[in-house]
Amino acid sequence: MAFEGLAERLQGTIQKIKGKGKVSEQDVKEMMREVRRALIEADVNLKVVKEFVARVSERAVGSDVMKSLTPGQQVIKIVQEELQALMGGEQSPIKFNTKPPTVIMMVGLQGAGKTTTTGKLANVLRKKYNRKPLLVAADVYRPAAIQQLETIGKQLSLPVFSLGNEVSPVEIARQAIEHAKEEHLDVVIIDTAGRLHIDEELMQELKDIRGIKEPDEVFLVVDSMTGQDAVNVAQNFDEAVGITGVVLTKLDGDTRGGAALSIRAVTEKPIKFVGMGEKMDALEPFHPERMASRILGMGDVLSLIEKAQAEVDMDKAKELEEKFMTQTFTFDDFIEQLQAVKKMGPLDEILKMIPGASKIKGLDNAKVDEKQMAHIEAIIYSMTPAEKTNPEIINASRKKRIAKGSGTSIQEINRLLKQFDDMKKMMKQMTTMTQGKGKKKMKLPGLDSLFK
Structure with a gap:
């Protein structure tokens, strides 16, 4: 993905200043030295780099920033605003002619x-x-x-x-x-x-x-x-x-x-x-x-929402919510959701749109294991309609047949069945939580298995 090197350098630089209760001109100078280096490495035009650094430095050493209660946060806000301004400030819409075409x-x-x-x-x-x-x-x-x-x-x-x-x-x-x-x-x-x-x-x-x-x-x-x-x-x-x-x-x-x-x-x-x-x-x-x-x-929550809205049928979403609540979510529903998520784009890129996701240990190097995704699909496609609806009927002999049909192992089938069961429980907790029936600390069981 573009900007990876720049993002890594800038995020590392702003972390040093973020929590500071007091920020000196020297702190800003050191930060801007790193920012300048990061922008040059990202192949940004030298004149643009010089002007950007000058603008941020001028604003960052202002008395309203230095004397504020959260100077580190204020400096980061300035960097964000100037980066945004550098790229145009706001989205530029298409000019449609009032007299077509x-x-x-x-x-x-x-x-x-x-x-x-x-x-x-x-x-x-x-x-x-x-x-x-x-x-x-x-x-x-x-x-x-x-x-x-x-x-x-x-x-x-x-x-x-x-x-x-x-x-x-x-x-x-x-x-x-x-x-x-x-x-x-x-x-x-x-x-x-x-x-x-x-x-x-x-x-x-x-x-x-x-x-x-x-x-x-x-x-x-x-x-x-x-x-x-x-x-x-x-x-x-x-x-x-x-x-x-x-x-x-x-x-x-x-x-x-x-x-x-x-x-x-x-x-x-x-x-x-x-x-x-x-x-x-x-x-x-x-x-x-x-x-x-x-x-x-x-993060980039708005883009994430737009991607989801483009792929999600609202009537189906309501139907799914009902299935989670009543524990009637099946492997057919699961495969349908898997395909919808895949249409949204690479999962590692989607995760990076979530605010704070960059701080999750290992996520910056996370790559979705496409082979593992393919194995999951193969296992589900090798199940009978009854097995997809009622996974609890999948006994040892059925597992052996599914493994042979999908070219996978019994261990992989056991893992998927456990993850599916965990996911159903988690989704029920999430739908309950959104309806205001209590707050629980959530985790995403099984997600780690999709990463290399």
């Missing part, structure tokens, strides 16, 4: 993931904003670019406008906008051509496409793995074509996060979306305040 141009260098991001964006607009998008294949130069977009459209059941690779991109864009009006499609997303580097020919073509109808948004798609180069690319595209926002791809990868922290400050253009995985639903609106909280180990 809204036209969005996707621009960027070849290899940044522009075509895939075009599909992901259309998917987000349909699901989260209830829009009817049209994908436009205007990259007539890259081999198979048109075919790739058509495949994505088919996969998402979204319309794709294409005139092949013999028609000019400008004409394709012009006809696509007319087609969207006729078909009452309210968003047109134009996938333009990229190059391996910026050149005059590419920029002129993009300007010509802009000339047909002033787009409502021009999104630059940038690979966050390229670090400072991403900032340079953003500057060049903005100067030549004019961009309204940035979409950062591969922010879930092994990137240091410098691009996300630098682009907004250098170009003054907001990061609109971030790509957090390969799947077509792995594009998220960028929330500076949430990202700042995650970097500082304060």
Whole structure:
């Protein structure tokens, strides 16, 4: 995950100052020295680092902080606020045209993931904003670019406008906008051509496409793995074509996060979306305040809630609550919940969104054991309907049969049965607690077995 190195360094630094009853200017200086080093290691633009450190230092040594009852906490709050401001302050929403269609141009260098991001964006607009998008294949130069977009459209059941690779991109864009009006499609997303580097020919073509109808948004798609180069690319595209926002791809990868922290400050253009995985639903609106909280180990509850809401059927949730209360929760219900959690994303990433989770010993290195998850699924799928509903009937001979059918061991089956029983008890306690019938100290039995 991006920012891991930066998060680790910053969290370690703020822990030293957090509990201090008194904070001196020297304490702030030492802290900011560490912060500066952490930001440089994260590949943040040097000018941005210098300005950030100066702003935090100035605010942190103010008399209202030094004389407060919790100076350590105040300094951390300042760091969080300045990190948030660095990334844009607040989420920058899409500008939808009051007279449809809204036209969005996707621009960027070849290899940044522009075509895939075009599909992901259309998917987000349909699901989260209830829009009817049209994908436009205007990259007539890259081999198979048109075919790739058509495949994505088919996969998402979204319309794709294409005139092949013999028609000019400008004409394709012009006809696509007319087609969207006729078909009452309210968003047109134009996938333009990229190059391996910026050149005059590419920029002129993009300007010509802009000339047909002033787009409502021009999104630059940038690979966050390229670090400072991403900032340079953003500057060049903005100067030549004019961009309204940035979409950062591969922010879930092994990137240091410098691009996300630098682009907004250098170009003054907001990061609109971030790509957090390969799947077509792995594009998220960028929330500076949430990202700042995650970097500082304060969690990201709102994103966690949104992920859950996207995957959880409220009627089913009520039904499940009833099953927990009446102890009628079955292995069929369990496998259904397991699949829903998997759709939310990697479990280790989800856990990190919980406030305070960064302080849990070992969680920073926790990786979900996918093999163990697969074993659990195989065991459940090898059970008969009666066994899934009434696990207590699973005797020695049944265990032997299940082990053979799932390619697992009897010990694994015993472990799963115990964990399932513990989980049912825990869920009953939790539902009781939420209804105000007493508070009990909770633990999560069996969760440790999913980690390496």
